[in-house]
Amino acid sequence: MSAAGDPLVRTRFSDAPSFSSPSALVDGLRSVGYLADEQIATVLYLANQLHKPVLVEGPAGTGKTELAKSAAALAGSRLIRLQCYEGLDESKALYEWNYRKQLLRIQADRPAEGATDGRWRSLEADLFSEEFLLARPLLEAISASEPVVLLIDEVDRVELETEALMLEVLAEYQVSIPELGTVRARSTPLVVLTSNDTRELSEALKRRCLYLHLDYPSLERERAIVLERVPEIGEALAGEVARMVASLRKLELEKRPSVSETLDWARTLVLLEVEHLSSEITTATLSLLLKHRHDLELAARELAGERA
Amino acid sequence: MIGTLTAFSDELRRAGLPVSLTETLDAVRATEALPLAGPEVLRAALAASFVKDVTHQRAFDTVFEVFFAKAPAPAPLAEPAEPGGGGERGGGDPPGELDAASLAAALADALSGRSDLDLTRLAALAVERFAGLEPNRPVGLSYYLYRVLRGLDLDGTVTGLLEQVRAGTIESPPELDQIEDLGLRRRLQREAVADRAQVLRHSIEAELARRLAAVRGAVPVARSLRRNLVEDIDFMHASRTDLGAMRRSLAPLARVLAARLARRRRLGRQGALDFRSTIRRSLSTGGVPVSPRFRLPRHTKPELVVLADVSGSVAAFARFTLHLVYALGSQFSAVRSFAFIDGIDEVSRIFAQSSSITEAIERVETEAAVVAADGHSDYGGAFSRFAARYLDAVTARSTVLVLGDGRGNYHPAHPEVLAGLARRARRLYWLNPEPRAYWGSGDSLIAQYEPSCDAVVECRNLRQLERFVSELS
Ligand SMILES: Nc1ncnc2c1ncn2[C@@H]1O[C@H](COP(=O)(O)OP(=O)(O)O)[C@@H](O)[C@H]1O
Numbered sequence: 001m002s003a004a005g006d007p008l009v010r011t012r013f014s015d016a017p018s019f020s021s022p023s024a025l026v027d028g029l030r031s032v033g034y035l036a037d038e039q040i041a042t043v044l045y046l047a048n049q050l051h052k053p054v055l056v057e058g059p060a061g062t063g064k065t066e067l068a069k070s071a072a073a074l075a076g077s078r079l080i081r082l083q084c085y086e087g088l089d090e091s092k093a094l095y096e097w098n099y100r101k102q103l104l105r106i107q108a109d110r111p112a113e114g115a116t117d118g119r120w121r122s123l124e125a126d127l128f129s130e131e132f133l134l135a136r137p138l139l140e141a142i143s144a145s146e147p148v149v150l151l152i153d154e155v156d157r158v159e160l161e162t163e164a165l166m167l168e169v170l171a172e173y174q175v176s177i178p179e180l181g182t183v184r185a186r187s188t189p190l191v192v193l194t195s196n197d198t199r200e201l202s203e204a205l206k207r208r209c210l211y212l213h214l215d216y217p218s219l220e221r222e223r224a225i226v227l228e229r230v231p232e233i234g235e236a237l238a239g240e241v242a243r244m245v246a247s248l249r250k251l252e253l254e255k256r257p258s259v260s261e262t263l264d265w266a267r268t269l270v271l272l273e274v275e276h277l278s279s280e281i282t283t284a285t286l287s288l289l290l291k292h293r294h295d296l297e298l299a300a301r302e303l304a305g306e307r308a
Numbered sequence: 309m310i311g312t313l314t315a316f317s318d319e320l321r322r323a324g325l326p327v328s329l330t331e332t333l334d335a336v337r338a339t340e341a342l343p344l345a346g347p348e349v350l351r352a353a354l355a356a357s358f359v360k361d362v363t364h365q366r367a368f369d370t371v372f373e374v375f376f377a378k379a380p381a382p383a384p385l386a387e388p389a390e391p392g393g394g395g396e397r398g399g400g401d402p403p404g405e406l407d408a409a410s411l412a413a414a415l416a417d418a419l420s421g422r423s424d425l426d427l428t429r430l431a432a433l434a435v436e437r438f439a440g441l442e443p444n445r446p447v448g449l450s451y452y453l454y455r456v457l458r459g460l461d462l463d464g465t466v467t468g469l470l471e472q473v474r475a476g477t478i479e480s481p482p483e484l485d486q487i488e489d490l491g492l493r494r495r496l497q498r499e500a501v502a503d504r505a506q507v508l509r510h511s512i513e514a515e516l517a518r519r520l521a522a523v524r525g526a527v528p529v530a531r532s533l534r535r536n537l538v539e540d541i542d543f544m545h546a547s548r549t550d551l552g553a554m555r556r557s558l559a560p561l562a563r564v565l566a567a568r569l570a571r572r573r574r575l576g577r578q579g580a581l582d583f584r585s586t587i588r589r590s591l592s593t594g595g596v597p598v599s600p601r602f603r604l605p606r607h608t609k610p611e612l613v614v615l616a617d618v619s620g621s622v623a624a625f626a627r628f629t630l631h632l633v634y635a636l637g638s639q640f641s642a643v644r645s646f647a648f649i650d651g652i653d654e655v656s657r658i659f660a661q662s663s664s665i666t667e668a669i670e671r672v673e674t675e676a677a678v679v680a681a682d683g684h685s686d687y688g689g690a691f692s693r694f695a696a697r698y699l700d701a702v703t704a705r706s707t708v709l710v711l712g713d714g715r716g717n718y719h720p721a722h723p724e725v726l727a728g729l730a731r732r733a734r735r736l737y738w739l740n741p742e743p744r745a746y747w748g749s750g751d752s753l754i755a756q757y758e759p760s761c762d763a764v765v766e767c768r769n770l771r772q773l774e775r776f777v778s779e780l781s
């Protein structure tokens with residue numbers, strides 16, 4: 001941890017060959033099991049080059065969290081994760097004073113009844129030192145001596161006020177602690193924020209970030225993801241699965257199937273030793289892809305139409 | 309590059325995207341950090357700085373095509389073959405171009421997935437062959453698009469292919485070859501054809517935009533291609549497709565609205581210190597209150613009462629309104645919704661029971677008893693009936709939302725009834741889809757209702773709805 005005034009040492013993964021160009025990143029990410037397209041790789045590349053956070057927004061289950069994890073794996077660096085939830089506050093996101101320890105420290109000082117002012121002041125300085133500070137993910141990422149990947153997951157779940165707390169970290173890579181001063185990053189972390197788009201994020205936050213919309217993958221990419229994650233499935237069925245899921249996504253659904261659901265389905269098909277798709281097997285396993293009653297009924301009707 | 313980027317961001321701003329100096333500077337830095345790479349990398353880099361909302365992606369892409377995508381060899385931009393130009397250009401294929409028959413064959417193969425011919429390449433060939441671009445004729449892109457699609461007979465080819473798929477007289481593309489279930493295979497095959505046709509159409513548009521921009525300049529072409537962003541589409545004139553796009557923006561908005569309405573009720577996230585519990589716990593640490601205990605804060609969801617005009621004069625708005633009500637339903641502990649024309653009926657149950665918005669709207673349209681007399685809106689009458697039958701729905705905890713144009717077909721307004729509701733409620737807001745300039749003209753009653761409302765806001769599009777939501781305090 002460095003105090004205010006230290007020069008910001010701007011090391012990232014700039015030396016890592018995998019981060020040297022968007023196309024190198026596509027290859028690198030594939031080597032750790034993540035299938036990225038040119039757009040994803042470009043944004044991640046720029047985030048690393050420009051020291052800017054990336055905000056990845058899109059429907060659930062499209063590989064947002066996995067992207068941050070894969071970037072860390074590729075860089076061989078630590079992943080520090082802040083999982084957001086409603087009610088998350090400063091003390092869980094940034095830091096907290098360890099008041100238990102502080103109180104015990106005061107207790108330990110008790111014998112000296114009638115402490116002088118001077119003594120009290122030095123005790124106070126003692127109490128608000130790093131020893132009594134509990135670093136939460138944001139501060140932890142800032143304080144790390146080596147470059148890390150900071151994942152702020154599902155940021156749309158926190159209230160607007162909490163979102164504001166993160167801005168200093170995202171813009172300046174520093175945290176101000178009134179009792180202690182400003183903690184600045186030694187090496188800027190690669191920051192990935194994700195949002196399932198359940199709420200509009202603030203302009204201020206968006207302005208500080210590079211923006212990446214992660215939608216359902218193209219047919220080709222989804223097929224490649226299936227093959228990567230469920231290799232037992234074989235080329236042909238993987239292509240059929242991708243095509244079928246894309247077809248279902250075209251229906252007027254309450255919730256369209258995501259990549260996670262495609263993978264669940266693919267695994268099930270393998271377990272059932274299915275070689276090629278049919279309306280029958282699809283209908284029988286639809287509940288792995290669709291979760292709403294209305295969606296299930298609609299899709300079953302469509303598939304039955306094909307059989308007739 | 310900086311000059312182009314400045315012009316580019318000006319154009320995005322004119323297209324309605326919220327672009328400030330920050331975004332432009334970010335884009336400049338991004339392009340500087342980029343290694344030499346293809347247009348898709350540049351597109352991604354610029355989009356990362358300029359597009360912070362998916363619904364803006366399309367508008368961005370259009371402007372990008374015009375400004376940055378390289379126009380290929382300008383061969384087809386040569387002077388028209390015949391003097392006089394325009395009209396039909398018969399025969400006389402310039403050398404080096406595909407003849408009509410082989411182009412048709414290439415199209416059929418590409419659409420059915422039997423060839424590797426790249427669709428963007430095919431688009432370029434088609435534009436070259438059929439567009440007959442004349443730089444100095446003041447005609448828009450849609451004219452050329454029409455010519456190319458007709459020359460290519462895209463629609464006819466697609467119909468023919470789908471027919472062949474249905475009849476089973478065409479080979480399926482290799483990736484679907486092994487599906488034995490014929491019904492399913494054909495379904496997927498048809499979709500594949502339609503998908504590729506869609507891609508091809510987009511590529512042709514992009515190709516035309518590029519070529520036109522190369523001769524006429526980027527800015528005028530971009531201007532001619534400008535279309536409303538989702539948030540600027542007028543509710544009153546929204547098509548079904550528009551509505552689909554709006555619907556996606558609506559759910560997040562409903563959530564914010566709910567949060568705003570709820571906010572005043574939970575000041576301070578951490579509850580008050582629970583003194584007794586703290587002391588009790590402190591006994592284990594020798595009386596030192598090591599673990600202060602806090603009471604849980606009280607979260608109460610607000611109550612919402614929605615009164616929505618579903619009459620013909622606001623039909624498109626009404627459909628939108630029902631989407632909003634549906635989205636709000638998941639956010640409030642208690643939403644009671646009422647639809648009215650000249651009668652009024654509670655539709656909360658329909659919304660609760662329907663498993664989809666489509667079903668809900670259908671049922672509201674067929675089951676709700678919203679017509680009491682002649683089926684023309686009667687605001688005074690509907691409010692009076694509401695007060696007589698459902699007054700209990702409105703309490704000091706409710707926020708009332710009235711959605712409608714306030715046009716009462718010259719029925720009496722009974723403003724005192726609405727005033728009575730407003731007094732019972734915590735808040736009463738009115739969202740009006742009609743342009744403010746028309747308020748008070750003809751049979752508009754909005755001026756008589758306005759004094760009872762906490763606010764009457766013009767709400768013609770998502771942008772205005774969003775502003776209303778964000779200004780709620
Ligand atoms: N591009 C991808 N390459 C490999 N696996 C992917 C990809 N996208 C998604 N997945 C898989 O899909 C699942 C869901 O991804 P996740 O990152 O948890 O979604 P999100 O965070 O967007 O909700 C994970 O099991 C992940 O492995």
Ligand SMILES: [Mg+2]
Nearest residue numbers: 064065153194
């Ligand atoms: Mg996630």
